[in-house]
Amino acid sequence: MNAAASHQGLTQASATRALLTACSVARLGSDQADLLRLGENAIYALPREGVVVRVARSDAGEIEEKVAKELAVARWLMSQGFPAVGPRDDLPQLVRAEGRLVTFWEYIPPSQTEPGLADLAMLLRDLHALPEPGFALPALDPFPTMWRRLEQAHGVRRQDVDFLSEACSHSEAAFREVVGRHPAGLIHGDAHRGNLLARGEQVLLIDYEAVAVGPQAWDFLPTAIAVDRFALPRSDYDAFCRSYGQDVTASEGYEELRTVRELGMTTWLMQNAQSGAAAQEFALRMESLRKDDRERRWHAL
CATH class of the missing domain: 3.30.200.20 (Phosphorylase Kinase; domain 1)
Structure with missing residues (x-):
């Protein structure tokens, strides 16, 4: 490199x-x-x-x-x-x-169609029903990416990096235990509304960098977390669950998976949190993680 x-x-x-x-x-x-x-x-x-x-x-x-x-x-x-x-x-x-x-x-030109959570749920249902491709996919493992981010962290407080490193270490064993109990299948890996585009009336699922084999519950986490963190109306989440046919918050290991997902979201933001709105949001997320405040509002950047 x-x-x-x-x-x-x-x-x-x-x-x-x-x-x-x-x-x-x-x-x-x-x-x-x-x-x-x-x-x-x-x-x-x-x-x-x-x-x-x-x-x-x-x-x-x-x-x-x-x-x-x-x-x-x-x-x-x-x-x-x-x-x-x-x-x-x-x-x-x-x-x-x-x-x-x-x-x-x-390039997909801007469209007047606004993809919604029902579109995401239906695309995930179709994706999860596909056979695995004829080439090897990695097993779901968000930790190497998080460790790389922490090792290369710059422009943020050392105590924040140390806290996140300790949190990752604490969560990794629990994550692997939960993953081991869930059936594995094809997953998108980063399934949220921001990874939808519209081409005319057709909605497309984009960004395949995190595609892997793992518990399909992982693909529901961003929408479930959005209720507490990003003020998604509970009624919208309920409609998402009805469209797919599953509520991840009721599944075994949800809290452990949520913790790992939130650590991933925070280390992602950390990469650009040297100043401005990203730095302010990173500080807010760090405070909520330190206090184990699961309902503190975060802001999408």
Whole structure:
């Protein structure tokens, strides 16, 4: 991995440098690139080119495996007729640029259709019914990603990193015990409303980086947690449960799985919590985790 990229982390400036280099390789115009999201990856839209560009955090071996898996899953989902967004295979893929990996995806123009929780529930039901693909998928394990984030943490208080490290250590054994008791199947791994797009009247499930084999209850956690953390009306959650046919909050091990998911959400935010709204939100989440306050409102960023 490029040492400078590792030290700097994924910032808008460093991601943009990788974008420009990769677009030059692919002969794409990038002068009107629009940054859609900066988190585990940087996501840019190039509407004029009909392309979305994903800039990964690094080009390290484990990141390369994850990105290659994401491409393979997208192609497989499309071969199954599942409503997915595919890679732009007419362009070079897995481009190395500025110590990062860059991939190119189909651009979905904005739509007047607003995907809802019922759409998410139905897409998850269809996804969970698919057979496993003809290539190996990893077992669900969010801890390596969280440990990497903590090891590379910068610009946040050391005591916060230490607290999160201890919390991860405490939760890991309980997580593995719960996972071992649940039947395993195909899961999206990061199933929330933000990973839905509309193409006309059709709703698409996007972002296949976390696709794995594990307890399908994991895919319901973001919606269940949103009731307490993000003020999702209970009636909306109940409708989601009716659409899918299951309520994860009533399942064995829910509290342990929820704890791990919230640690993942907080370490994700930590990567960009050096200043501004992200720093304020990170401080709020840390306070609620320290106090074990399960109902403290968080804010989506």
